[in-house]
Amino acid sequence: MPSYDRSIALYEETRQHLAGGVSSNVRYASTPVPLFFARGEGCRLYDEDGNVHIDYILGNGPAILGHAPPTVCQAVAETLMLGQLYAGQHVRELELSKRLTSLIPGADLVRYASSGTEAVQMAFRIARAFTGRTKIIKFEGHYHGWVDNVYVSVRPSGNEAGPAEAPVAVADTPGVAPGALDDMVICGWNDLEYLRAALEAHRGEIAGVIMEPMMVNGGCILPAPGYLEGAKALCAEHGAVLIFDEVITGFRLGLTGAQGRFGVVPDMTVFAKAVAAGFPMAMVAGKREVMEILQTKGVMHGGTYNGNVQSMAAALAALDVLTADGGAIYKGMEARGTRLMQGLAERAAKHGVPVHVTGVPTMFQTMFIGAQPANWRESSLMDREKALAMHAALQERGVRVNQRCSWFFSAAHDDQAIEETLAAADGAFKAIS
Ligand SMILES: Cc1ncc(COP(=O)(O)O)c(C=O)c1O
Structure with missing residues (x-):
């Protein structure tokens, strides 16, 4: 012992x-x-x-x-004396963005953050600004960070979660602001009828649908055949932005994540974790017409540490290793x-x-x-x-x-x-x- x-x-x-x-x-x-x-x-x-x-x-x-990992640590070490934060642009950020947008199917444009939690919130804001709507569909058992509006129905117990076809939103922590869950619509995952019903019940109100395309946090469960394709079609029909949370699956389900593995490209994707092999780095990637409203509509996204020199260097070095020999x-x-x-x-x-x-x-x-x-x-x-x-x-x-x-x-x-x-x-x- x-x-x-x-x-x-x-x-x-x-x-x-x-x-x-x-x-x-x-x-x-x-x-x-x-x-x-x-x-x-x-x-x-x-x-x-x-x-x-x-x-x-x-x-x-x-x-x-x-x-x-030796080559990643070496690459980061080589940048340490160049500084960490310029509150300005640098070429490693450009280099990484070029590589990621050429690699990831759903990434016409990317924007960096420091944690998965905040990148998810960025995705919500973009989806709301893009659609002019406010509600987000979130699935039971899926984890998208620890803040008020998403730390809900992550691990609800059977007796508090309500009926499977119309789940109740269950806050998973004390201290949630009143009203924080008002714009969250909770839905059962891996069943298109549940999603269809939720979109119908809130017709014209849903800005985005967020899911782990493979439900890792709720049991490492794969999407049923046709589920992701069906969810994409339903989102398109209802004018809702489909957001894949690939914070875990990104660079773990292969180089192109769940979207590459399952062949379903969402409107926006959140990445973090494996993308920088242990250094703090997250990003939202998405279709050009969705992502560019950060600029065209002046949608605010900030973050002191976003795109910092060491995280960019780490991600570049990690990509070198991950992409070698195809x-x-x-x-x-x-x-x-x-x-x-x-x-x-x-x-x-x-x-x-x-x-x-x-x-x-x-x-x-x-x-x-x-x-x-x-x-x-x-x-x-x-x-x-x-x-x-x-x-x-x-x-x-x-x-x-x-x-x-x-x-x-x-x-x-x-x-x-x-x-x-x-x-x-x-x-x-x-x-x-
Ligand atoms: C699928 C998923 N989304 C978002 C997050 C939140 O990321 P972070 O812990 O970097 O804030 C996690 C963290 O485990 C996650 O697994």
């Missing part, structure tokens, strides 16, 4: 100075306290007690090349990730633990559930106690996943890491069976 004594002591001390002892509530979700890490390299994290973790949290997704790195990730997914399913079966491995090789979830879920209401039926026990049993054995047992995979997870992980998983499934 590993010792976490130093993390426990540091956490107690931190709580005296840092509210709750963490800088993001997501970091509470760790056992036995939020652990303190000394460094990360490749697919491994080294904590303050000297424990080594094969990391499948990867900073909650961004570290697609592993921790401290994106060959993804083939390797897909092959090794598939082996891990299959290996986990086999070991769960061997120990008689009911598990569905949902998702794709670069992001998946070992879900303790009897049947493959298709939406949040179904995935919310998973056995949370089992997931928690598995998370703890894996951590004891040197493998780090979150408390829902979702796994992010990186280019740094090599064959040896997979073998070690599967050996740990064998012991963990046995322990919780």
Whole structure:
């Protein structure tokens, strides 16, 4: 059993100075306290007690090349003495924009931000200004950041969420401004009839429809065949802007994200996380006629750190690695990730633990559930106690996943890491069976 004594002591001390002892509530979700890490390299994290973790949290997704990817760090280091913020333009920003607009199907124009949360809000403002409408359709189980209008119905429980065909908006946190949810229309995902009904019920009022095109946060669930195409057609019919939140799927579902993988190009897309391989960078990308209203209609978007020198350098260097040999790195990730997914399913079966491995090789979830879920209401039926026990049993054995047992995979997870992980998983499934 590993010792976490130093993390426990540091956490107690931190709580005296840092509210709750963490800088993001997501970091509470760790056992036995939020652990303190000394460094990360490749697919491994080294904590303050000297424990080594094969990391499948990867900073909650961004570290697609592993921790401290050498060429990205080198490229950033080379810019450090050039300054960070010019409150003006620079050529790395131009260079990156040219590369991204030539790469991403739905990106005629891009605009940078620093976090996914704020980029989502930018997308909403653009959609409202573009359509002259105010309401946004958001789906149950989808996460689009922590601010008032979107931290709603992310994880509603069955008894508060209302009927599946007309869900109630459930604020997921105290402290939400009264009225913040008034313009949000909550809808069930992966069923075109629900979306059709919501658009009909609010005919002429919907500015935008936002979704994770693969519902990663709600269970790593793929869109049903035809769902994205149907959603796009419905949005077009109703004059609503279709917004894909590819904060997680971008540069993880391949070079062109979910829109490339599934062949459905939205009007606007939000990217963050993997795009800069761990450095803070987000962006909204979209069709020219939608995006250019930032300028033509004077739609305000600001942000002191947007397009900062180091984040642009990081994204450029990450793109160099990700696009080399036509994106060959993804083939390797897909092959090794598939082996891990299959290996986990086999070991769960061997120990008689009911598990569905949902998702794709670069992001998946070992879900303790009897049947493959298709939406949040179904995935919310998973056995949370089992997931928690598995998370703890894996951590004891040197493998780090979150408390829902979702796994992010990186280019740094090599064959040896997979073998070690599967050996740990064998012991963990046995322990919780
Ligand atoms: C799909 C999705 N959208 C938006 C966000 C918010 O991004 P950030 O944490 O950078 O604000 C996240 C974060 O996990 C996310 O998963």
